[in-house]
Amino acid sequence: xxxxxxxxxxxxxxxxxxxxxxxxxxxxxxxxxxxxxxxxxxxxxxxxxxxxxxxxxxxxxxxxxxxxxxxxxxxxxxxxxxxxxxxxxxxxxxxxxxxxxxxxxxxxxxxxxxxxxxxxxxxxxxxxxxxxxxxxxxxxxxxxxxxxxxxxxxxxxxxxxxxxxxxxxxxxxxxxxxxxxxxxxxxxxxxxxxxxxxxxxxxxxxxxxxxxxxxxxxxxxxxxxxxxxxxxxxxxxxxxxxxxxxxxxxxxxxxxxxxxxxxxxxxxxxxxxxxxxxxxxxxxxxxxxxxxxxxxxxxxxxxxxxxxxxxxxxxxxxxxxxxxxxxxxxxxxxxxxxxxxxxxxxxxxxxxxxxxxxxxxxxxxxxxxxxxxxxxxxxxxxxxxxxxxxxxxxxxxxxxxxxxxxxxxxxxxxxxxxxxxxxxxxxxxxxxxxxxxxxxxxxxxxxxxxxxxxxxxxxxxx
Amino acid sequence: xxxxxxxxxxxxxxxxxxxxxxxxxxxxxxxxxxxxxxxxxxxxxxxxxxxxxxxxxxxxxxxxxxxxxxxxxxxxxxxxxxxxxxxxxxxxxxxxxxxxxxxxxxxxxxxxxxxxxxxxxxxxxxxxxxxxxxxxxxxxxxxxxxxxxxxxxxxxxxxxxxxxxxxxxxxxxxxxxxxxxxxxxxxxxxxxxxxxxxxxxxxxxxxxxxxxxxxxxxxxxxxxxxxxxxxxxxxxxxxxxxxxxxxxxxxxxxxxxxxxxxxxxxxxxxxxxxxxxxxxxxxxxxxxxxxxxxxxxxxxxxxxxxxxxxxxxxxxxxxxxxxxxxxxxxxxxxxxxxxxxxxxxxxxxxxxxxxxxxxxxxxxxxxxxxxxxxxxxxxxxxxxxxxxxxxxxxxxxxxxxxxxxxxxxxxxxxxxxxxxxxxxxxxxxxxxxxxxxxxxxxxxxxxxxxxxxxxxxxxxxx
Numbered sequence: 001x002x003x004x005x006x007x008x009x010x011x012x013x014x015x016x017x018x019x020x021x022x023x024x025x026x027x028x029x030x031x032x033x034x035x036x037x038x039x040x041x042x043x044x045x046x047x048x049x050x051x052x053x054x055x056x057x058x059x060x061x062x063x064x065x066x067x068x069x070x071x072x073x074x075x076x077x078x079x080x081x082x083x084x085x086x087x088x089x090x091x092x093x094x095x096x097x098x099x100x101x102x103x104x105x106x107x108x109x110x111x112x113x114x115x116x117x118x119x120x121x122x123x124x125x126x127x128x129x130x131x132x133x134x135x136x137x138x139x140x141x142x143x144x145x146x147x148x149x150x151x152x153x154x155x156x157x158x159x160x161x162x163x164x165x166x167x168x169x170x171x172x173x174x175x176x177x178x179x180x181x182x183x184x185x186x187x188x189x190x191x192x193x194x195x196x197x198x199x200x201x202x203x204x205x206x207x208x209x210x211x212x213x214x215x216x217x218x219x220x221x222x223x224x225x226x227x228x229x230x231x232x233x234x235x236x237x238x239x240x241x242x243x244x245x246x247x248x249x250x251x252x253x254x255x256x257x258x259x260x261x262x263x264x265x266x267x268x269x270x271x272x273x274x275x276x277x278x279x280x281x282x283x284x285x286x287x288x289x290x291x292x293x294x295x296x297x298x299x300x301x302x303x304x305x306x307x308x309x310x311x312x313x314x315x316x317x318x319x320x321x322x323x324x325x326x327x328x329x330x331x332x333x334x335x336x337x338x339x340x341x342x343x344x345x346x347x348x349x350x351x352x353x354x355x356x357x358x359x360x361x362x363x364x365x366x367x368x369x370x371x372x373x374x375x376x377x378x379x380x381x382x383x384x385x386x387x388x389x390x391x392x393x394x395x396x397x398x399x400x401x402x403x404x405x406x407x408x409x410x411x412x413x414x415x416x417x418x419x420x421x422x423x424x425x426x427x428x429x430x431x432x433x434x435x436x437x438x439x440x441x442x443x444x445x446x447x448x449x450x451x452x453x454x455x456x457x458x459x460x461x462x
Numbered sequence: 463x464x465x466x467x468x469x470x471x472x473x474x475x476x477x478x479x480x481x482x483x484x485x486x487x488x489x490x491x492x493x494x495x496x497x498x499x500x501x502x503x504x505x506x507x508x509x510x511x512x513x514x515x516x517x518x519x520x521x522x523x524x525x526x527x528x529x530x531x532x533x534x535x536x537x538x539x540x541x542x543x544x545x546x547x548x549x550x551x552x553x554x555x556x557x558x559x560x561x562x563x564x565x566x567x568x569x570x571x572x573x574x575x576x577x578x579x580x581x582x583x584x585x586x587x588x589x590x591x592x593x594x595x596x597x598x599x600x601x602x603x604x605x606x607x608x609x610x611x612x613x614x615x616x617x618x619x620x621x622x623x624x625x626x627x628x629x630x631x632x633x634x635x636x637x638x639x640x641x642x643x644x645x646x647x648x649x650x651x652x653x654x655x656x657x658x659x660x661x662x663x664x665x666x667x668x669x670x671x672x673x674x675x676x677x678x679x680x681x682x683x684x685x686x687x688x689x690x691x692x693x694x695x696x697x698x699x700x701x702x703x704x705x706x707x708x709x710x711x712x713x714x715x716x717x718x719x720x721x722x723x724x725x726x727x728x729x730x731x732x733x734x735x736x737x738x739x740x741x742x743x744x745x746x747x748x749x750x751x752x753x754x755x756x757x758x759x760x761x762x763x764x765x766x767x768x769x770x771x772x773x774x775x776x777x778x779x780x781x782x783x784x785x786x787x788x789x790x791x792x793x794x795x796x797x798x799x800x801x802x803x804x805x806x807x808x809x810x811x812x813x814x815x816x817x818x819x820x821x822x823x824x825x826x827x828x829x830x831x832x833x834x835x836x837x838x839x840x841x842x843x844x845x846x847x848x849x850x851x852x853x854x855x856x857x858x859x860x861x862x863x864x865x866x867x868x869x870x871x872x873x874x875x876x877x878x879x880x881x882x883x884x885x886x887x888x889x890x891x892x893x894x895x896x897x898x899x900x901x902x903x904x905x906x907x908x909x910x911x912x913x914x915x916x917x918x919x920x921x922x923x924x
Contacts, residue, residue: 204685208783217747222770223666223868226798227762228742230752233771233793234706240696241703280690285679288823290692300689308684309695310786315773316794321670321832323796324772331695332778334785336688360750370783406685 004454007145008137012447015137016120018048019446020106022088022129023122029065029089029163038065038159041088045157046070052140054155060175062167065089065159069178072139073152080460081152082383083181083420085410086132086188087161090124091435098437111442113194113431118443125441126428131187132157134427134446138453150461154181161188165410172417183383184414185456189426190434191445192273192400197391197452200424201384202303202403203411205337205374207346208310210367211236211354213329219315220325230361232329233314239357239364240331243307248292250307250335252353258340262295262303265379269401270298302403306336332369336405343371373412376403377421386459387423393459394452425456466916469607470599474909477599478582480510481908482568484550484591485584491527491551491625500527500621503550507619508532514602516617522637524629527551527621531640534601535614542922543614544845545643545882547872548594548650549623552586553897560899573904575656575893580905587903588894593649594619596889596908600915612923616643623650627872634879645845646876647918651888652896653907654735654862659853659914662886663846664765664865665873667799667836669808670772672829673698673816675791681777682787692823694791695776701819701826702793705769710754712769712797714815720802724757724765727841731863732760764865768798794831798867805833835874838865839883848921849885855921856914887918 027041028034042059049057049070057070068088073081093103101107103123111117120130135155142149156179158168172179192198215232216225245251262270275298277289291300300306314329316322335346347368358364377384379401391399404424411422427449433439489503490496504521511519511532519532530550535543555565563569568584582592597617604611618641620630634641654660677694678687707713724732737760739751753762762768776791778784797808809830820826839846841863853861866886873884889911895901 206685206785208785215746215748220746221868222768222772222796223668223798223866225746225763226768226770226867227753227764227766228751228759229746230748230750231770233774234702234769237699237702237771237774240699244696284677284682284687284691286677286692286823288692288821289690290821290823291689297690301687302689304689306684306688307696308688308693308787309699309777310684310784311777311779311788312695312699312791313775313779315771317773317775317792321794321796322772323668323670325770326773329774330779332783334684334783336685359752361748361752404685405688406683 001455001458003145004141005451007141008450008454015447015450016443019120019130019133022133023106023124024104026104027089027124027159028092029160030092038089042066042068042159045088048136049155052136053143054139060171062171064167067159067171068157069155071154072143072149073154075149075152079151080182081154081180082457082460083154083156083179083184083418084135085184085186086135086157087128087159088132088157089159089162090127090129091162093123095437100438108443114442114444119440120443120446121438121440123439125439126432127434127439128161128188130441130446131427131449134187134449135185135453137450138457141450141454142457150458153457154179168410169413169417172413176417179418181418181420184418184420184422185425186411186422187425187427187449189404189424190428190430190432191426192402194429194442195397196400197395197397198400198402198426199384199387199391200402200404200426201379202339202376203374203408204302204405205341205343205412206334206370206372206407207337207343207350208332208334208370209347209350210369211239211331211333212365213358214327214363215361216325216327219327222323222325225325229325230359231325232362233326235359235362236312236314236329236331239354240309240333242357243333243353248290250305252349254349255305255346258342259305260339260376262299266303267299270296273298273400273402302405303338305338305341307333309333337374339374339376341374343373347371372407372409375411375415375422377423381421383421383423383460387425387456389459390452390455391425393455394448425452463917463920465607466603467913469603470912470916477909477912478905481582481592481595484595485568485586486566488566489551489586489621490554491622492554500551504528504530504621507550510598511617514598515605516601522633524633526629529621529633530619531617533616534605534611535616537611537614541613542644543616543642544919544922545616545618545641545646546597547646547648548597548619549590549621550594550619551621551624552589552591553624555585557899562900570905576904576906581902582905582908583900583902585901587901588890589896589901590623590650592903592908593889593911596649596911597647597915599912600919603912603916604919612920615919616641630872631875631879634875638879641880643880643882646880646882646884647887648873648884649887649889649911651866651886652890652892652894653888654864656891656904657859658862659857659859660862660864660888661846661849661853662864662866662888663841664801664838665836665870666764666867667803667805667874668796668832668834668869669799669805669812670794670796670832671809671812672831673701673793673795674827675820676789676825677823678787678789681789684785684787687787691787692821693787694824695788697821697824698774698776698791698793701816702771702795704819705815710752712767714811716811717767717808720804721767722801724761728765729761732758735760735862735864764867765800767800767803769795771795799836801836801838803836805835809833834869834871837873837877837884839885843883845883845885845922849887849918851921852914852917853887855917856910887914
């Protein structure tokens with residue numbers, strides 16, 4: 001392993017120069033005028049894979065932007081195979097005037113947080129070109145320094161993550177054999193904090209619903225009809241109020257049936273994060289947090305399901321007074337789900353409950369707009385354990401374990417289609433300006449990340 | 463009285479022709495280009511007052527459109543003085559293409575409801591030129607046929623009713639002595655139904671409030687912060703839900719303290735209207751009505767206070783899904799008030815209750831946008847009794863008594879400033895297309911209305 005690490009440490013300047021070149025390509029997947037840049041970026045990655053010593057390298061066309069594949073599978077069938085997922089497309093750059101240096105002219109500047117360290121500013125630096133590059137360089141280091149790798153490694157880099165990965169599931173299904181693996185590793189998240197390496201082992205799912213309440217057949221004068229006609233806005237408010245209880249729980253029968261309880265080990269790991277309510281209060285500018293009783297803020301934020309109204313409308317929303325009883329009211333209501341809640345089942349339970357709660361004086365319609373599975377890779381999964389050892393060795397710090405409140409739908413897809421658990425090993429930082437001007441990669445995380453990845457391949461071999 | 467009635471009956475053609483001329487003037491108070499037409503209409507009315515035999519006739523300028531005054535006060539100091547209020551301004555005419563005949567080219571067509579009868583179609587026919595003309599012609603009939611009037615009569619016709627009467631209260635205060643009277647009569651409402659003459663003896667007031675709920679200091683990702691941050695929309699729904707109870711009552715402490723209870727006589731009069739829930743359900747297109755338990759629909763609609771959300775907004779209201787926790791949510795909430803509820807007191811109680819209901823995790827702001835006093839002229843008031851006898855004599859039908867769910871703010875103003883009760887003696891019909899295309903006046907109501915007004919002056923004299 002030492003020869004691998006030595007190799008890495010003696011190539012920092014080259015790694016940085018190569019990443020800078022990759023970041024100069026404006027591979028914005030959502031903007032048509034960058035279609036050519038997408039192809040350029042895919043070709044550059046394929047060329048870099050070949051240079052790293054991968055075989056079977058190819059640019060795979062899709063209905064949208066292409067994916068890039070490469071592998072090194074000579075470790076033997078008794079060794080595990082790990083699939084590295086990353087994406088080479090980036091977010092748009094507006095508002096351009098807020099960038100201190102142009103988004104596609106990478107700039108190295110001193111870190112604002114860590115004395116003596118430097119950050120690399122560019123669109124895509126952290127999300128995700130810098131992070132996918134880490135694993136490619138780690139594989140190269142193994143191969144150049146030792147001529148071999150302790151595990152089989154496959155790479156799939158897509159070009160449509162920022163537009164919702166519309167062609168990734170079809171690609172996975174079509175190339176299931178090619179992508180066959182024992183586990184997936186994704187580096188596309190931030191670490192818990194500077195100097196605090198962490199593994200994200202759970203993600204929440206989503207059920208996004210829309211509720212329409214119709215009262216009278218037209219808007220009415222509230223003077224003439226107030227007291228006779230059910231007001232759909234009042235009714236909607238009543239219904240929404242009854243969807244949660246005083247303890248902050250979701251009051252839909254059956255909602256918690258499939259929720260996997262937090263283990264003592266998990267709760268201990270959450271406590272070890274030492275996140276205070278005060279810091280959240282400061283961040284949100286509120287006097288008091290809300291949520292389910294009996295759980296800490298970080299637990300509520302990521303390991304417990306929630307129900308939030310994301311939008312509501314009805315009646316007169318302009319300035320001043322208008323004495324109308326509206327005919328219709330609408331709410332968009334989403335529920336964050338945790339393992340093993342099923343978005344389809346939750347949507348059914350939600351719909352049933354709404355219909356039960358609606359009085360006969362109105363009509364309700366419930367629409368299931370969107371669903372996503374929650375995901376979890378158990379803390380005691382061998383891949384998770386290997387990742388924790390690797391991070392510990394590379395960063396020399398205690399490794400934290402966290403769950404994310406949001407969703408990364410591909411993680412559930414990897415599990416469903418490839419049958420493989422995913423390790424989320426993020427090397428970003430919380431203030432990396434994701435999707436915003438002045439996106440940055442903390443360079444110590446980049447270089448140490450390559451070492452962590454190198455360790456990971458060794459640790460995975462067991 | 464017979465000579466008066468004979469006079470009226472022999473002048474129908476002339477009355478109709480004169481009303482048609484008045485209706486040709488496009489006196490739309492809200493549109494600047496009709497400022498000249500407003501003056502023309504005011505002058506025409508002043509001229510007609512003089513022709514009718516009134517004295518002291520004058521066009522009174524205001525900060526907006528002028529009012530027109532005239533009087534006949536020779537009945538003697540021992541006789542009551544009645545003030546006739548009406549308005550000569552009319553609503554705009556859009557959408558013009560839905561008018562079967564042009565709004566300012568009055569057209570007589572067969573009634574769609576009463577066989578053999580005719581209706582007069584024109585903007586302002588019912589609201590309010592036709593109705594104010596009724597009283598002027600009745601006074602004229604008395605004076606021409608008998609040379610005298612049993613009571614003193616004053617007329618005030620304003621030109622700003624359709625824009626909220628901004629200058630009427632200042633005018634009343636300035637000309638308090640001129641307008642001094644024992645009662646006011648206003649004909650600017652519909653009768654209960656065709657062939658069902660009625661007196662409106664009560665009006666609801668209004669308290670219109672706006673509630674703002676602020677949670678986190680910016681919109682948040684519901685994945686990252688769902689479970690920590692209080693969602694201002696959910697909180698607003700909770701608050702709104704708690705403002706009414708299961709029995710349909712307003713759940714604000716003190717809200718009902720000043721409500722005048724319905725008397726047995728009133729409830730009997732309501733029952734006599736024989737309005738079925740089924741007819742309301744058909745009209746509104748609903749399976750079930752809503753409202754306060756223990757009261758009939760017509761009672762709830764006009765004699766009981768209510769609380770309705772008139773508008774609500776917050777978060778993402780567009781198409782599809784957006785997983786946001788909004789920073790703010792807003793609701794416009796109005797309460798219809800009944801005698802003797804005070805809008806200012808109700809606004810205070812409402813504000814207090816909202817602040818009590820808001821959890822510490824949000825900030826609430828409550829704004830008092832608008833208030834209006836409820837009004838009632840007791841059924842046993844001599845003016846009301848006189849009006850009922852007059853309608854009975856003219857229409858030959860049982861006279862119904864009703865209360866209106868809406869507000870006519872000037873009625874409370876007459877009481878407050880002039881100390882005079884108001885009789886609402888409407889000659890419109892429910893389908894008169896008020897404020898809409900094809901406004902119409904049912905001509906039998908116009909002609910019989912003149913007789914009713916003539917009777918009213920006699921009955922008022924006692």
